[in-house]
Amino acid sequence: MDIDAFTAVHAAEWDRLKELASRRRLDGAESDELVRLYQSVATHLSTVRSAAPDPTLVTRLSDVLNRARTRIAGTHEPAWREVVRFAVVSLPAAFYRIRWWSHVVTAACLLVAVVAGIYIATDSAALNDMATPSQQEEYVNEAFASYYDPGLGFAAVVWTNNAWIAAQAVGGGITGFFPLMVLWQNAVQIGATGGMMAAHGELDLFLTLIAPHGLLELTCIFVAGAAGLRLFWTLVDPGHRKRSVAMAAEGRALITTAIGLAAALGVSGLVEGFVTGSEMFWWLKIVIGMIVLAAFWTYVYVLGGRAVRAGATGDLAEHEAGATVVTAG
Template identity: 40%
Template sequence: MDLDAYVLDRAGEWDRMEQLARRRRLSAAEADELVMLYQRAATHLSVLRRRSPDPVVLADLSRQLMAGRAAINRGQGFVWRSIPRFFLRTFPAQLYAARHWWITLGILLMIAGSTLTWYINAYPQVLAPFLSEQQITDLVGGDFVGYYSQYRPQNFAGQVWTNNAVLTAQCIAAGVLILPVFYLLGVNLLNISITGGVLFGNGAGGTFLTYLAPHGLLELTCVFIGAAVGLRIGWAWIAPGPSRTRRQALTDRARSGMLIAVGLVPVLAIAGALEAYLTPSTLPPAARIGLGAVVWLAFLAYALLLGRAAQARGVPDDSARYELPQV
């Protein structure tokens, strides 16, 4: 191969790519041109490395490619207008697409939790391995109610938000292994059921519901969603479907799971605020539960009604905008 002729024939494209890379703003046509030139220059570099490894030419072209790559990455910066689209279209559509998983899991867990609470209430002797008599007395006497007001509301809201976000993230991340999700759910289900069983068994069932329902409806729903999405990811590599490989199915479900995880962050913040401000407030129990129920129903409407509408309109897949060209 005649190196000089090859370089001379293509140097104009490389220079043009470098010129475009130096510009702060590009039109749509110029951005497309930059991507095309980057792809072609990468191919040229590959050819030169195989056939004529001249270090000077390779270094110069590599520098120009790095400038082009940096310019392409620079165009992937954060866009504020993507936030409304995410929360009005992408996030609810993803929730709606996974609705069968989290609704089914939520119903099953609620049945299991209610059954376990009833069993502990009916057979209090099973509490012996978990709580001492003094701990039961303290729990009924004020520890349960005092838990919600022992810290300043803003600090407690942040703590609750963090704990629930970590639990939800753990469920999503561990979903590919499946079994850890059931362990995480089981531990939390057992803790809630033990508390409920103790309080119901000592005539404080109303207190239990009053201090759990205002925030628990939304909070537990978020946990159910996180766990269901994690299990959905795990199921993707077990049963990917007839038209996808296991890798494709796992990638699709994992991308969906990450979108839902991001969307749940502000929802869990709302749940944390309810637990810190509404649950221990001086409002009548019916008002506290009613307000919590209204917020919960609003979220369900957001996930199911707005999600169905968003899915019907079609949610654009913008992932290609954030990937480098393949060469």
């Protein structure tokens, strides 16, 4: 298709649509003309994208259509509708797309934690490298349990710290190295602490205080690391899309993921602040932890699976993200 000839034939329609979309008031005939021209120019844009995807012309037509769409449909959807769509479509879709990455990262981190714990629990030299015998006794018998101080203030501090760690793992994904470092440090630290508690005969105390909030909290950290690694892999292998386009789309989806993880970590923070250090039966604490973890994955698999099958990716809608130029090859 000859772009110059196509532009010469239809430029008057494009300019007229732009003019009508810019007017403050339209009469009945002009409103009808606006709708008719919008439909016509949308067809032109589709033709250009499929036959001769000229970036300049695609941008021009997309801009005109966005203005006309706003004039026809109104300035914006109600805010509550966007919030609902984010919660039931965009967010679960973003989580669902990285579910296998999350499961693999979780399995790898648990393996590292178990190995680190066994090493510390069975090697006295490694145990003493962590702390002196008196420091170990003080930590095992007092500091570990007293850390979990029930209350809103403690929950807020925990949530802020964990949300920051998750955001770093997601945002640092472009390096490929940073998420691995965050995951490694967390897995080794948890495993080593468990190993110290086990060496002093307090493994049961460790598990009953970690499990209520840790099931969801650690899952969120693993998902954050998985999201960061997915971003790096998109850089390595963008698939059929241009690398810049693929990275932009994945980056926007990961912003969605980071927001969702902050919310999930808020839930785990509440559990840590009001359940972990409470006087509840230990088994009830663990049941609560299992319920919130099951609720998270049910949310991901049920709503996320449905959203992805409907075409959602966790990215912005096209009119929000901007038009993507079709490329060959």
